[in-house]
Amino acid sequence: MTDDTKTAANDYRDTLFLPKTEFPMRGGLPKAEPKWIERWDEMRLYDRMREEAKARGAKPFILHDGPPYANGPIHLGTAMNKILKDLVVRGHQMLGYDASYIPGWDCHGLPIEWKVEEEFRSKGRGKDDVPGDEFRAACRAYAAKWIEVQKQGFRRCGVEGDWDNPYLTMNFESEAATVREFLSVAMSGRLVRGSKPIMWSPVERTALAEAEVEYHDRKVPVIWVKFPVQGEDFSVVIWTTTPWTIPANQAVSFNPNISYGLYEVETVMSEEELGFAPFAAPGDKYVLADALAEAVMDSAKVSGFKRVSDIDPKGWTLSHPLNELSDFYKHDVPMLAGDHVTDDAGTGFVHTAPAHGEDDFLVWIANGHTASDIRDIVNEDGVYEHPELPEALQGLDIIRTSGKKRGEQGKANQEVMRLLTEAGNLLSRGVTVIRDAHSWRSKAPVIRRATPQWFIAMDKPGANGTAPLRDLALKALEDTGFVPPQLRNRITSMVADRPDWLISRQRNWGVPITLLVSPDGEPHTYALPEDKALEVNKRILDAIAAEGVEAWFSAEPAKFLDGIADPAGWEKVTDVLDVWFDSGTTHAFTLRDRGIIDEKTGQADVYLEGSDQHRGWFQSSLLENCATRGMAPYKQVVTHGFIVDSEGKKMSKSLGNTVEPQQVADQFGIEILRLWTASSDFTEDLRISDDILKTNAESYRRLRNTLRYLLGALDGYDEAEAVDARDMPGLERWVLHRLAESDALVRKSYAAFDFKRVMSAMLNFCGVDLSAIYFDIRKDSLYCDAPSDIRRRSTRTVMALVLERLLAWLAPIMPFTTEEAFLMSHIAGKADSVHLLTFPQTPDSWLDAAHAARWEQIFKVRRVVTGALEVERREKRIGASLEAAPEVYIQDTSLIEAFDGESPADIFITSGAKLIEGAGTLAAYHLDDTPGVAVLPKKADGVKCARSWKYFDPKTADPAYPDITPRDAEAVREIREAN
Incomplete structure (x- = not known):
């Protein structure tokens, strides 16, 4: 050698x-990720992205951020939401757009106000003990604290955006913009004031919108009450789960399409059988829907009864069941025809208290009465209060508003039932479970209560004959894209069926309803000539832009009316706007006022939020922009589901199945949460x-x-x-x-x-x-x-x-x-x-x-070869695949032709390979899903290359490098010469 x-x-x-x-090999994400965020902040990455996109003339892409409440640390749901938005924005930036992202926060409203109330209560001060300006200052400070905490949490999620210039609904310019949008609606003629039943929270002492309630089962009393028919010896029977509304009764409704009968009691169950004496007695006569008579008699413990005759209740006048208790109840009780009355439950008659039920109110108005005729006997605390109410009812609460039993039934129901019993007009009583509205924040039940409120009309034409808001919104939804597409139907049905938008709230922390009401009860936007109303609006806007909402709360009407109208007799509205109106206007001060989109015609490319926002932010933004500009504020609506555990259960601390973003960041790195978000079908629950x-x-x-x-x-x-x-x-x-x-x-x-x-x-x-x-x-x-x-x-x-x-x-x-x-x-x-x-x-x-189809044919053969070699390795007949030189039998000549110009051995990672036309032997390996290909594994001949480990014929070796293949020898020579 x-x-x-x-x-x-x-x-x-x-x-x-x-x-x-x-x-x-390992990412070390928990420690590495914060350092990358620091680097991006130092290099002003977000600003650089904007600058370079504009320099290349990129088309803008705008995702408008739905504002989370600034009232606590981020959780997995808000983290997932922000990550999804970041995927949208970063993805479109990579697609070549100028994809800006301005994060924002909702700073007003009940969630924050409630927390601040709790803080004051913990210091021995009730809400009424704290001056309004002090309370609002505390709310502002509370929101500011959590904004900073949440900002750091979202930033830790790798979300890139204009974090130095977020939008906050409590910024003075934002509050002024919200007022500007509201006054625009008021000037459009769509604003109305009315007294009709709305959802009211006695605990929070404010009106609530549908988006602020959630529905839960609760146990309630149920009673059957007799209303004597004047001039007759029988009574109409009603059924209700709200005994406390009986003192507010003003009518009884029936349906002309229901079959009614007069029924007489013949026998009742004995006191010995029941353990108590039933209220019904032989000889009593009741008017009932025929379909429900048996169920009512059974509830009343009537063991025998007969149908006396057909009967038509139209035109009757009834007496109030508490008629003998007080002069307050000596009024006539009319019978009103209404389609809302059915005979599938109850008695076929509906006790009607227009102050406490939407159907009650509508049937009252439809029968020629007015809102001013409604009896309002419940105050803002959910307590009976009226100078003519009997002493026994004065001051009774419907729902407990404080203490450990907050949200439980108050004294009103029991006392009403006691008084009905004394009056002889309680037919039966019991307990049932209903699904009813509860405040999202306090978790306490809400009541329906008629109070003077401000509404944006859905069906009233706007000024200058513009279409009603409902029509504008439905048309806008037709022009909007939806992901997933079927959710267009969901929000469309909500808008089609929704009542007028209740926008007033009786709270301290929010954007005020900046209306001055004339001595005639008209808002200044209607009461004054247009030019003078616009001047008042300008004064209001200038004040709020300079000082925030405090400029309104601290001012007298004269500040805005001097020189325009005599301020004597004018009153300032002190309600605040529904917080959904706040968030519904965020496009105005975030996108329009900053010049990101055109003031009149511009739309954000996409809004992305959870499915609950079809009745929340998606809808309030739609209605607000349609009311002010006649179109949707977005081109597309993207909806994600909610997060559940591996079994599909809702996340709950009591179940111990919650996962916190920081926990994921510390254990895995936030990028794993981003991968999970991207890998999930976010249109369903995740x-x-x-x-x-x-x-x-x-x-x-x-x-x-x-x-x-x-x-x-x-x-x-x-x-x-x-x-x-x-x-x-x-x-x-x-x-x-x-x-x-x-x-x-x-x-x-x-x-x-x-x-x-x-x-x-x-x-x-x-x-x-x-x-x-x-x-x-x-x-x-x-x-x-x-x-x-x-x-x-x-x-x-x-x-x-x-x-x-x-x-x-x-x-x-x-x-x-x-x-x-x-x-x-x-x-x-x-x-x-x-x-x-x-x-x-x-x-x-x-x-x-x-070309790709040709290689799919090659890979089809390769899969069979690979399978055969796996068997050989498993049986320890070979170690590595390079020890093999398989014979591959192929019946389809097109598969052989696919290898033309290619080295089968290289593709199979073997030292040799032969492609043979034919079926092969019975011993050959094959795969059921690849018929016509069979592999006979064979060991490679020759010696093992000392460099590439391929087996080769030593006779072909380069004499200078006899232990390696000619290919390897050529490579070694080139490399060594180069070095």
Whole structure:
């Protein structure tokens, strides 16, 4: 053996290209992520994104942020919501848009006011003990504190935005803008004042909108009450679950289409049987719906009765069941016809108290009465209060508003039932469970109570004959895109059926209803000529812009009326606006006043919130903008579901199944939460658990390892090494085709907010196309081919193209990891951050369906070969696949032709391979899903290459390098000469 040969037989490790990178295998996300956020803040990343997008003339894309309440730390739901928005914004930025994002907060309203009340109560001061200005200052400070906490929480989630300039509904300019929008509605003629039943919270002493209540089951008393028919010896019987409303009764409703009968009691159950004496007595006569008579008699413990005759209640006048108790109840009780009366439950008659029920109010008005005729006997605390009420009822509460039993039944129901019993008009009583409205904040039941309130009319034409608000809103919804599309029907039905928008609240912390009411009871927007009303509006707006809402609360009417109208007799409205009106106007001061969209015609591209916002923010924004501009404020509405545990149960601290964002950040890193968000079908409820997060952590590991392998494989890569696509081998051109397919899918999916599809495509591309196929096949070329070899250069060129695209495609979902990888990559010089890039353009020529179909045929055969070799390894007949040289029998000649110009052994990662036309032997390996392909594994002949471990014929060796293949010898010579 010559000296040269000895040298050749030495270690070849210095001639192999082994991937090398400083990109670590483990991300260390919990510690690394905050440092990346610091870097982005230092480099003013958000501002840079805006500047560079504008410099390239990018089209704006606007996601308008729905404001969370500033009243506590973020939770998993708010974190997921913000992450989804970040995926939308980052995705569209990468698509080439100028995708700005201004975060915001809802700072007024009951959630904050309630918390501040609790703080004052803990110090021994009730709400009435605290001056209004002090209370509002405390609310402002409370909101400011939580805004900062939430801001840090959302920032930790990797959400990029204009965090230095968020919108806050409590900023003076925001409050002034909200007032401006309200006064615009008032000037449009859509504002009305009326006294009709609305949901009222005695605990919070304020009106509530539908969006501020939730429905729960509760146990309530149920009573059957007799209303004597004047001039007759019988009574009409009603049924109700609200005994406390009987003192407010003003009528009884019936349905002319119901069959009624006069029934006489013959026998009743004995006191011995029951343990109490029934209220019914033989000879009593009741008028009942025929369909319900038996059920009523059964409830009254009547054991025998007869139907006396048909009967028509039209035109009757009744006496109030408390008629003998007080002169207050000696009024006539008319019978009113109403379609809301049915005979599927109750008695076929409905006790009607117009002050305490919407149907009651409507039937009262429909029968020629007015709102001013309504008897209002319940005050803001939910307590009976009226100078003519009998002493026995004065001051009784309907619901307990304080103490440990807050929200439980007060004294009113029991006392009313006692008085009805004494009057002889209680027929029966019991207990039932109903599903009723409760305050979302206090969790206490609400009542229906008629009070003077301000409404935005849904069906009243606007000024100058403009269409009613309901018509405008329904038309706007037709023109709006929805994701998922079926939810268009949900909000459309809500708008079609909703009553007038109740916008007044009896609270301290909010934007005031800035109306001055004339001595005639008209708001200044109607009472004054238009030019003078506009001047008053300007004074109001200037004051609030300078001093905030306190400028209204502290002022007298004369401040705004002097020189315009005599202020004598004018009153200032002290109610505040529904907080949904506040949030419904955020587009005005966030997007329009900042010049982000056109004042009159502009729309945000998308609003994205949870499904509950179809009756909340989506709807209030729609109605407000339709009332002021005649169109929706958005082009698209995207809706996400709620978070549940792995079994589909709602998250609850009492169940111990909650997951906190900080907990995920500390244990896994927030990027795992982002992966979970992107991988879930957010249009449905999203399931989460520790196991689900671990699954996403595994997905992250696979993606990170793909990036790491590419970075290592591209160590030292230079553009001079690149090969034109036309000159690349077939496998590389197949990868380019897959890149082109993936590029189209990724772009389409980001544009459609389909992040789950992006994640599925990326995991499949990285796990199958790259790791299982391309990297596996080409690692030999990458490690062992000569640097100048066209195949190796093509491999590195394709890997560079893959890495560049993967970093961009994954950047919206994995902003931290892609930034880390980008700064270590060959394209780091293109920008200071991966987030300043856009998706790379992919040449149309890369897309080659015919070529891809050919390679699918090759991979079809490869799967059978791989399966056969797995069996050989399992049976320990071979170690590595390079020890094999299989014979592959193929019946379909087109499959053989697909390999034309390709090396089957390279594709199979074996030292040799033969493709043979035919069926093969019975002993050959085959797969049921790939008929016509059979593999006979055979061991490779020759000797094992000391460098690439391929088996080869030693007779073909280069004499200078007899222990390695000729290919390896050529590579070694080139490398050693270069060094």
